[in-house]
Amino acid sequence: MSASPDTAPPSGPAARMTLDGHALRVSGALRIDTVDRMATAQVPDMSGVREIDITALSHVDTAGAWFVLDLQRRAGAAATLRGASPAQAQLIETIRQNMPPDEATVERRAPFGDLLESLGRTSASYARTAVDMTGFLGQVIATLAVLVLRPRRLRLISLVHHMHEVGVRAVPIVALMAFLIGVVLAFQGAAQLRQFGAEVFVVDLISISILRELGILLTAIIVAGRSASAFAAAIGSMKMREEIDAMRTLGLDPISVLVVPRVLALILMLPVLGFLADLAGLIGGGLMSWIELGISPAVFQSRLLSGADVWHYAIGLIKAPFFAVIIGITGCYQGMQVEGNADSLGRMTSASVVLAIFLVIVADAVFSIFFAVLGV
Structure with a gap:
């Protein structure tokens, strides 16, 4: 771009x-051919300059005007x-x-429209994930229906292996967690109820809390952390190595071979783990009640049987x-979404844990509202 009549063919000093x-x-x-030389060699200290005379x-x-x-x-x-003409x-x-604005004065605020667009894209992504997971659940249910009609297609060895992995191996951590939860409930409940002389009601607090809510909920959260991540990592690794594509080429259904045994x-094992968690929680609560409040095991058992309705355990x-279906479907679905790189495997494994725990808590809240409406 030329400046003006002043920018005639290069001439002059x-x-x-x-x-x-x-x-x-x-x-x-x-001019453009002199600006670079001046910028690197001739620019003096400008701190005391109050006037630029051209x-x-x-x-x-154009380059000269920018330099000025x-x-x-x-x-x-x-x-x-x-002095400019x-x-x-x-x-x-x-x-x-x-000229571009000075970086120090640029306001880096996202316009309201950009925020709405980002919110819309995120909501659409979650909606697509929900739809895809629902479709995946439908595939698993259809495969289970086929297995009910044709039980010989069930891979029993794979089922037993996964029962051992998700059930037997989880017993120590689940039992320890529930035992400590029972101890904490008894200790905190005793500290509060002692103020009103109602220490004996700590038994009701422990039994209802553990049998109805905390036992199965915390067990599901632990299993989600262990099993959802394991499912996503195992299936995702097979997806990366194209083993799932090879299975389809051989005429094997990945849902039947990989997903159904895990789910x-x-x-089968989560109710068993829930029962063990309830038992360990009651033992921990009873032990702390005995130590802190002097409630003997016999009194604890008597109060437990008289005050805790069987529906608390049944719920x-x-x-x-x-909860088991939620954890299994989430872990396997995220594993199926892995692409051909390690970064994708890590992201999907983390997402499986977060999503499984979130959905378990949401489902527990829905069940609580449902049973409260029914008066159970």
């Missing part, structure tokens, strides 16, 4: 800068520009209007298969 007190005088031809400039092009503005920026807001002033003003193992068992 090369550009020079002279510092005269508080004034910087620029002379000669300030009266002696013979030629100015850059000098003014370095000198500060108080520096004035003097009308054509030069017009060019310099045009360049000034198109069935969880459905926990009713939730268990639903």
Whole structure:
């Protein structure tokens, strides 16, 4: 882009800068071929400059106009520009209007429209995931229906292996967790109920809390952390190595071979783990009640049998298969979404744990509202 009539064919002396007190005088031809040399070798200290005089400039092009503005920026807001011809002033003003803003003054605020767009995209992504997981659940249910009609297709060895992995291996951590939860409930309940002379009701607090809610919920959360991640990692690794594509080529259904045994193992073992968690929680609560409140095991057992309705235990068992399906479907679905790289495997494994725990808590809340409405 040419500046003006001043930017005739290059001629005249090369550009020079002279510092005269508080004034910087620029002379000669300030063109694209001289700007770089001046910028690297001739720019003086601009801290004391209050005026930039370009009266002696013979030629100015776009690069030269930018250089003049850059000098003014370095000198500060108080520096004035003097001596520009009308054509030069017009060019310099045009360049000034198109200069990028100073980074320090740029406000990095997302416009409201961008926030709405981001919210919409995120909501659409979650909706697509929900639809895809529902379809995946439908495939698993259809495969289970076929296995009910043709039991010989069930891979019994795989089922037993996964029952051992998700059930037997989880017993120590589940029992320890429930035992400590029972201890904490008894200790905290005793501290509060002692103020009202109602220590004996700590038994009701422990039994209802563990049998109805905490036993199965915390068990499901632990199993989600163990099993959902394991399912996603195992199936995702097979997806990365294209073993699932090879299975389809051989005429094997990945849902039947990989998913159904894992989901069935969880459905069968989670109620067992829930029962063990209830038992360990009651033992821990009874032990702490004996130590802290002097409630003997016999009194604890008597109060437990008289105060805890059988429905409290039944409600926990009713939730268990639903939690198992949620954990199994989430872990296997995320494993199927793994792409051909390790980063995808890590992301999907983490997502399986987070999503499984979130859905388990949501399902527990729904069950609590449902049973409260029924008055159970």
